[in-house]
Amino acid sequence: MDNLSDRKEKILKAVVDEYLVSASPISSGEIKNKHFDEISSATIRNEMSALEEMGYLIKPHTSAGRVPSKKAYGMYVEKFLKKHSLSRQEMDIIKDSFDQKFESVKDIVKKTAKVITDITNYTSVIVLSNINGVLLKEIKLVGLDEHSALVIIITDSGIIRDKVISVGEKISAQYIYESNVLLNNIFSGKNVSQILKTYDDEMEKQLVAYNEIYASIIKILQQYSKGDDNDFIVDGQAKFLDYPDQDIKSTKEFLSAIDTKDKITNLIEDNNDIEFSVKIGKNENGDGIEKCAIVTAKYKVNGKEIGHAGVIGPERMDYSKVVSVLKYIGKTLDEIVDGGEDKIGQIKKYRKKSKSDKRTTITGNK
Numbered sequence: 209m210d211n212l213s214d215r216k217e218k219i220l221k222a223v224v225d226e227y228l229v230s231a232s233p234i235s236s237g238e239i240k241n242k243h244f245d246e247i248s249s250a251t252i253r254n255e256m257s258a259l260e261e262m263g264y265l266i267k268p269h270t271s272a273g274r275v276p277s278k279k280a281y282g283m284y285v286e287k288f289l290k291k292h293s294l295s296r297q298e299m300d301i302i303k304d305s306f307d308q309k310f311e312s313v314k315d316i317v318k319k320t321a322k323v324i325t326d327i328t329n330y331t332s333v334i335v336l337s338n339i340n341g342v343l344l345k346e347i348k349l350v351g352l353d354e355h356s357a358l359v360i361i362i363t364d365s366g367i368i369r370d371k372v373i374s375v376g377e378k379i380s381a382q383y384i385y386e387s388n389v390l391l392n393n394i395f396s397g398k399n400v401s402q403i404l405k406t407y408d409d410e411m412e413k414q415l416v417a418y419n420e421i422y423a424s425i426i427k428i429l430q431q432y433s434k435g436d437d438n439d440f441i442v443d444g445q446a447k448f449l450d451y452p453d454q455d456i457k458s459t460k461e462f463l464s465a466i467d468t469k470d471k472i473t474n475l476i477e478d479n480n481d482i483e484f485s486v487k488i489g490k491n492e493n494g495d496g497i498e499k500c501a502i503v504t505a506k507y508k509v510n511g512k513e514i515g516h517a518g519v520i521g522p523e524r525m526d527y528s529k530v531v532s533v534l535k536y537i538g539k540t541l542d543e544i545v546d547g548g549e550d551k552i553g554q555i556k557k558y559r560k561k562s563k564s565d566k567r568t569t570i571t572g573n574k
Contacts, residue, residue, distance in 0.1 A: 210262055215247070217287070219255050220264055224276045224284045228524055231453050233273025275453075278489040281501070281523050285486050292528035294536055298327055302533075302540055317441050320517065320537060325444030327533050330521035331466070334441045335476045343399050347391045347425060351384045359425055373424040377417060387421050394422070400429050440469055448500075451522045458499035462520070465497050476504050476518035484531055488523055501525045505534040507541060 212220070222243040226234045236253040244252060256274055259265045264283070265274040276284070294302075305323045306316075317334050324332035348360040356374045377383065395403060404426070415422050448454065448462050465472050475487065475496065485504045490496040497520070504518040517537070519530045 212262075212283075216255055216259060217283075219244075219252060220259055220276075220280055221284065221288050223256070223259075223265065223274065224280055224288075227276055228526060231451070231524055233268055233275050235273040238273070276523075278523060281488045285488070285527055289531070290528055292526075292532040294327075294529075294532055298533075299536065301327065302537055306540055316541075317515075318443075320541060321441045321443035323537060324517060324519060324533060325447065328519055328521075328526070328530050329444075329447060329450075330519045330525065330530065331442065331444045331447050333466075333472055333476050333518040333520065334515060335473050335518075336440075336515040343397060344395045344403070345397075347388070347395050349384050349387050349391070349421070351379050351381070354378050357384065357421075359428065361425070361428065371428050373421070373428075375420045375424070377420055383417075387418050390415070390418055391422065391425065395425075403429060440473065442466060442472075448521065451524070453524055454499060454522055458497070461498050462500055466520075475502055476516045484534070486527065499523055501527070503527065503530045503534065505531075505538060507538050 219239060222239050223234045226238065226242070236249050236256055239256075240247065240249050240252050256265060259280075260267055260274060264277055264280040266277050267274045302323055305319055317336065321332045321334050324330075324334075344361060344363055346360075346362045348362070350358040350360065352358055352372065355376070355378065356372055357379055358370060358372050360370045445463075445466055449459065454462075465475070483506055485502075487496050487502040487504075489500065490498055496502070499522065500520060501523050502518055502520050503525070504516050507515050507517055517534055519525075519534065521530075
């Protein structure tokens, strides 16, 4: 990063501030009138020319004004990013969005992506951490009727994965109790990778009448371990098209990245083990999206990383607001999904459903 004078830094900040709002080239006269009564227009014009030569500003051919470069946004984020206070209305929208019952973790993730998009007005991407590395704390079966039960899988990060299963064996209260004891002896304290490798003939003999239940749980874990669409949620793809400063090339690159799961996942997850990361444009290795900014945040529960949330938009992004929104949603999410033991206590009621309606809801609120 260049060692800019205080005046150059202030002028550069003013240009970026104005451009974030207007999306139009900024003139020296505009900077003087709004920010620097004590500095002449000629001085500001000279400083802006110097910043252009240094690669911080770009002068479009059809305009007398200038626009920030990728380099300018980088310095802006590093030195001038200030705390953005969300409005009471925005905070209420976030809290109200999670003040409901959710049928599965995927529903919570979908809601999270939608709320991020609604508040920031940018595209959001959420990538859940690979389940293979998390430890299973408890398997809980809840009988629904004679041949179906709800399986609740609780991990060390407090994530509940639930699914209704059907079995041929008649399910009694004693069968549920014995299944819970046996399955927890097998699963508790192991990660998914270990569990998927431990099934053998000896275990099959021990399970006997509970093989069907066991096989159903293994199938659930296998589906999650494959990393299917359950671990990757995108919302607000069309938002990117609303910004006037995006050209055809960057728009095509954005749409291509969004459609390529591996690429967008790598961009969201590759944040160098820090809580928040800002990527602007492409780096020297070609990673990134041209003329786009990606702000990512780690989401943790009980100190355990559960995934990454990312916001993708133009370089002319309201960085302060995006970071504040991600922080506040992360805090709200942590309050909702806050640990296996508490979550078990929050399961208010499992209603027996008719055969035509087997869906069961769990409470997601404190």
